[in-house]
Amino acid sequence: MTVATGIGSLPGEDYREAVKQVLGELPDLPHVPELPARGAIASMTGRTLAVVEGLDADLQPAGWRLTGTSGAPALDHRRARSLLAQDLDAVEELTQGYEGPFKLQVAGPWTLSATVERPRGDRVLADHGARRELAQALAEGVSAHVQDVRRRLPGAGRLIVQVDEPALPAVLGGKVPTASGYGRHRSVEPPEASQALAWVLDAVADAGAEPWVHSCAPGTPLDLLLGAGARGLSVDLGVLDATGTDHLAEALEAEPEVTVALGVVPSLPPDEPPTDKAVTERVLRWLDMVGLAPEEVGDRLVVAPACGLAGASPGWAREAMRLAGVVAANLG
Structure with missing residues (x-):
């Protein structure tokens, strides 16, 4: 079917109402709603940084920036994690008795690398080691996130994790602008792009969920996504x-x-x-x-x-x- x-x-901005709408209109495959109108902590990037394990971040005028591994997240990072937990509390409450598949979403490693800054500025994308570390931290965090959602939704026999990669074509094509706006970051070669994505997708599968990848950007290499384990x-x-x-x-x-x-x-x-x-x-x-x-x-x-x-x-x-x-x- x-x-x-x-x-x-x-x-x-009314999260409970959003959950009710999803459950009412999409009863056969509902999803965890995202309401970015609530601010940066509820954006795709902020929400995913709330999941990432072992890396801290704070919110700067230019957007999210990694701050290292101090173990003491900045205020906005703590707020992002708190908001995600509150949202999942609402999902858990409003899905009592639900049985069936359920979907949740996180930003992918390349979209994160293209939107998050390094501690010293410019995108994580500019630093091979930093983007590798971010991808691995995301994989670790997604695994724990899946386990948390499964505990909250015991009736969801089929749990799907949609990894959003709208920036992937730009990353592969060398079209992501530098912080100055006058240049472009070097393109990432497909083998590296596939490897980082595979870390995240494998973590989803190992946690017992089904890994999907979403992108509505033209030129998304679907063969690369399938090869990475989607x-x-x-x-x-x-x-x-x-x-x-x-x-x-x-x-x-x-x-x-x-x-x-x-x-x-x-x-x-x-x-x-x-x-x-x-x-x-x-x-x-x-x-x-x-x-x-x-x-x-x-x-x-x-x-x-x-x-x-x-x-x-x-x-x-x-x-x-x-x-x-x-x-x-x-x-x-």
Whole structure:
């Protein structure tokens, strides 16, 4: 059976209401919501730094910066960890009695390296040793995070960890700007990119969860993600090129099984909101193009918004989730 899920982020600041919306609109594969409107400690980066083990960080005017391994996190880092714990408390309370799959999200090692600064400034990406250390600290922290969430959600037999890597194409292409803005960081070679990602994905799998990777950025190398150990790919259908389409089709036919979360619902409200019939037909056309039928892919195909919904209005965010659910039901 095809199901629907969300990417992660939602608008607003009322966390309990966000959890209720996700459980109501996406009952077959709900996720831990992210509400970045609450500030930097609730952003994708701040939330993931709250998970990282053994490295401290603080918030600077330019964003998050690592401060070392003093064991005494700065105030904003402590606040990020506290907020994550409070959010998980809310998820635990509101999912009492829930049985079924559940998804949570963290930023990937390359997106972290491209957004977090070293203690002496500029991105972690600039320092080979620093980005290696950050990736390994993330892997260690994700393992503990999975165990914590599993304890809170005992009915979630299938726990999915979506690793968000929107910056990966820019990292590989040498397009991440330096702190001055006048230059670009050197590109990272695919073997190194794959290794760091594999540390995190392996940690997810070793903790008993299913590792997915999400990116709605054009040019994301899906073959690299699969080679690093991704058991799920979450992509925006609208930015797929021919190579990406081929890799997705191969993933849907692969053994062992790989899940594809196809982003087909607009993440921002279009001038003319699509009907569930139009979105369903779009998915069917894509499946026909790659030579697959809905009954062949079954629950290996998931319907989702194209990207996170943080920039949407509350009304469209709810409608996007509802629409994804109806399209999944149409596909059977």
